[in-house]
Amino acid sequence: GENVEQHPSTLSVQEGDSAVIKCTYSDSASNYFPWYKQELGKRPQLIIDIRSNVGEKKDQRIAVTLNKTAKHFSLHITETQPEDSAVYFCAAAYSNDYKLSFGAGTTVTVRA
Amino acid sequence: GAGVSQSPSNKVTEKGKDVELRCDPISGHTALYWYRQRLGQGLEFLIYFQGNSAPDKSGLPSDRFSAERTGESVSTLTIQRTQQEDSAVYLCASSLAVAGSSYNEQFFGPGTRLTVL
Numbered sequence: 001g002e003n004v005e006q007h008p009s010t011l012s013v014q015e016g017d018s019a020v021i022k023c024t025y026s027d028s029a030s031n032y033f034p035w036y037k038q039e040l041g042k043r044p045q046l047i048i049d050i051r052s053n054v055g056e057k058k059d060q061r062i063a064v065t066l067n068k069t070a071k072h073f074s075l076h077i078t079e080t081q082p083e084d085s086a087v088y089f090c091a092a093a094y095s096n097d098y099k100l101s102f103g104a105g106t107t108v109t110v111r112a
Numbered sequence: 113g114a115g116v117s118q119s120p121s122n123k124v125t126e127k128g129k130d131v132e133l134r135c136d137p138i139s140g141h142t143a144l145y146w147y148r149q150r151l152g153q154g155l156e157f158l159i160y161f162q163g164n165s166a167p168d169k170s171g172l173p174s175d176r177f178s179a180e181r182t183g184e185s186v187s188t189l190t191i192q193r194t195q196q197e198d199s200a201v202y203l204c205a206s207s208l209a210v211a212g213s214s215y216n217e218q219f220f221g222p223g224t225r226l227t228v229l
Contacts, residue, residue, distance in 0.1 A: 001170070043203065043220040098145075099157050099171070102154040102155040103154055105152075
């Protein structure tokens, strides 16, 4: 089955700086890569996703890049704000299978 | 509209007892998923229901775990003879899933925090 690894496990950044989280996956058939944000005590919520026919996708301060050859994808948050503090999970799925394989999560802390 | 709901929000039980966790998906969502999240860890896939197809049970950790779904509505996850290692947050998610279509977002419920003493 799919194995997703996520790094780093914790990340502390100064407000206004950028944060980068990296994930690798094992199954070359995976073609859907979402990122979820989970605030303390809350449910995970989708913040951005990318499909394997696209190399990069951006939504305001958030961007995701995908390298299919290397089987890795990354989340970039620019101009970080205190409300960006949360746990971020990457995931991978094969569209005909639907179930998501999640990384272990990255705890992001934005220092004011 | 209403999101995914789960009940109870918290459940404390004694080792060896059975528990039932309930999930109400978003109306019209044909796919329903259960995940387990241990403290400080990622989400672990348990089981997936899609319409009338046989469920994908590949993530269930042991035969003490089972789940049912009535049509395209409510699902119940049952854990028999609970053990302390079953303590976790159990998350349910639902999505529009049409065979052969591109992937659809999974919407998560608030979870049930299970504590086995």
